[in-house]
Amino acid sequence: MIRFDGVTKKYPDGTVAVDDLSLTAPTGKITVLVGPSGCGKTTSLRMINRMIEPTSGLISLDGQDTGRMNEAQLRRGIGYVIQHAGLFPHRTVVDNVGTVPRLLGWDKKETLERSRELLDRVGLAPELADRYPSQLSGGQQQRVGVARALAADPPVMLMDEPFSAVDPVVRDQLQDVFLDLQSELGKTIVFVTHDIDEAIKLGDQVAVLRVGGKLAQISDPAYLLAHPVDDFVADFVGRDRGYRSLQFQPAPKLPLTSERTLLLGESTAGVSGDWVLVVDDSHRPLGWVEPARVSGEVTSEHLHRGGTVARASGSLRGALDAALSSPSRRGVVVDDEGELVGTVRAHEVLSLIEATDRPDEDRADAFAEEGA
Amino acid sequence: MEWVNDHWGDIFALARSHVWLAGLPLVLGLLIALPLGWAARRWSRLYPVLISASGLLYTIPSLALFVLMPLILGTRVLDRANVVVAMTIYTVALLVRTVADGLGSVPEATLQAARAMGYKGLRRFFGVELPLAVPVIAAGLRVAAVSNVSIVSVASLIGVSQLGNLLTDGYDRFITAEIVAGIVACVVLALLFDGLILLGQRLLTPWVRAQGGRA
Structure with missing residues (x-):
């Protein structure tokens, strides 16, 4: 469980990126932070693994104050996926995936086995293992990014717009692969996106942030679509929210007609x-x-x-x-x-x-x- | 040609000395430029200072630097160390910027990913930043190598022998063949250095060619 307690991030020039944010990302669930640019969603995410230090407030991981933890150790226990995958261009795919295990001191053979297993899990052909990232498509790179984040089996994953830079068809596939993996692995995930459709598709819980880093609403996606708390949220979740909310309503027994x-x-x-x-x-x-x-x-x-x-x-x-x-x-x-x-x-x-x-x-x- | 045939032994001995006087400073200069270039990246206010300072060093005439060395180092006038130290200074002057810019060429997303995965300190530098800066650093190293081979020949004027002796001696005694041999030998040596660095770069950066292969 990741918990934000009155977290504020204020920059020296006076801009407030995140304003008194309190929320909980429950264990084993996907919490999506969504909002327009400038709402502090990425800043909030990066405060979890202390890429950015909060100005005030407390962030805790399973009850432990992250501010008191060793930075590198904290980060090695948190998978991190970013927009353009951020793969190491000078390492082969399989070595990229093995990054964190190697940092944690696993031996070569063990790391290699684990990396190959993960490539398979994210749906990449084994012959891609020895290629360099530049030889892969954007979607494949992003799969490697997910595999790399999962390599050391961290309980927590942070994902910063991981699927935004690929075309819609590939994005849809990646999202499905991701949900599939999550249903098996049950990681505690914080996922940042600006795309409300993605938020609703992936989130167990969706937090809508407004510009200036204030939490506007947090709830499960179905409720968010049905009961936006104010005009901002209503506007943000979009016009066809009535239709989209139907996706959360399991169909009761349908009156079926048999066909010739x-x-x-x-x-x-x-x-x-x-x-x-x-x-x-x-x-x-x-x-x-x-x-x-x-x-x-x-x-x-x-x-x-x-x-x-x-x-x-x-x-x-x-x-x-x-x-x-x-x-x-x-x-x-x-x-x-x-x-x-x-x-x-x-x-x-x-x-x-x-x-x-x-x-x-x-x-x-x-x-x-x-x-x- | 007759002159050359009679003096192969001399030419090789001078060339060997030339390789040392130009090559050793290249290695030393790179080792010194690495931390300096890193510091220039790390503290952005240091960057302009280090870049201008190294630029100024390079404008000192080589003869002056060679002559000054014994005074600064307390070495004997004919000591080869004078040349090695002076050439190292030139190399550092050329490479500080190259190293800083090379490290600056590493994609931001890659650095961020490295940090987020718990890479820190030296391990991040040698594991991620330096390997990715190799193409830029190697390009700078090739310039420095050629420049060193050419500048070292001036050392003849202070009595440290290398291929430059063929030029001064040939000039004094009006032996054109000796001068031509000196020039050709310098060019061959420069090409050799260049080729070696290129080879090293290729071995260190298989990923760059993989990239080219796809395009």
Whole structure:
């Protein structure tokens, strides 16, 4: 658990970067600090491993005042990932990952094994191990950055806009890899970003900071979207927050309609209706076809792939999006194995939404007490 | 050519002495310039002071420096140490800036990452900062090497023998072949130094070529 107690950072020229910040980053959870530039989020992060010293206030790690700890030892116990990965250009990928273990005095063989294992964990091919960072793409470098931070298995990770410098598709992949790792490793993570979507996707808890380093609101993402505390937070979390908040609402039992399906290669002769769903041998949906436009067998060129697929165990947002994006207006729903279980219409999802409660006030109070 | 054929032994002996007088100061100068350059980076107010001071040192005429050395060091007039110390001063003058700028060329994100991972002090300097400064420092070292090879020849005037003797002697006795041999020998030596430093740099920085390979 990382705890900020009335932490202030004031520079000699009078600028206040962080103003009386108190919050708790619970053990094993991801706490995201989010806010516009100048809100002191990076400064706050760097005060945790004492890259920056607070002017006043106390930061403690599992109850121990970090100000009294040995700097280098503190840092070796905290993984750190930054925006452009900050890899050592003169060391190979595998040596980069082994940095902290070597500093901690592990032997070469042990370090090498651990490094290779981590490269695999973050989804990098073994043949990349002996390359230099400049020979990797931005996304690959960032994966190495994450592997390096994890190398000595530190209980705490600090991440400073780690995924901001890569393109959106890669960013999405990196975020998924990261969440996947976190679900296994359960690190105590403080994550800084300016991107509210990223904050909401990754955070167990999101702290919104305003310019001047004041905490505006801290709560779980669903509550933040549903109950922004003031205009600043409401503005910051964005316009389509109503829609986005649906992603935190697990879909209740959806009223599913079964579909007439076709296999790829089957003939459309005798099939009527506007749109028919095509599935593969394992009953996994492939796409929609308009039987009237197909003469003879259905091939993959005929498929309309515009619709998203929702999981029955997923969120209301997924179900609604599947319905809205489907050319037939019938949203495709699958089970956890990806097999078709039926379709759902937008109005059916909407009536479910109307019947669901919004996140209640109590949840925020729980966090407020924890943070106080 | 006849003259050269008759004097191979002399030329090699002078060349060997030249290598020592130009090469040893290069090594000593680098060792002294490293902490000075580091200090210039570390304390930003020191940077302009050290840079101007080293620039001034380089403007002292070499002959004057050679002549002054016995007075400052208390050495004998013909002592080779006079030349070594003077050349070391020139090398330091050239390399302080190079080392400071080389260390300054290390990317900020890399330094920050090193710090955040618990690198500190000498380990950070030798493990991260210095290796990354090698390309810039090596470039400066090549300039210093060539400059040393050329300046050392002036030492003939104070009686310390090396390849410069071929120039002064050839001039005194009107032996053109001897002068040409002296010039060619100096150029060959300079190229040799240059090549050695380049080789060393390549061995120390495989990552730079990897970078080039991708571009």
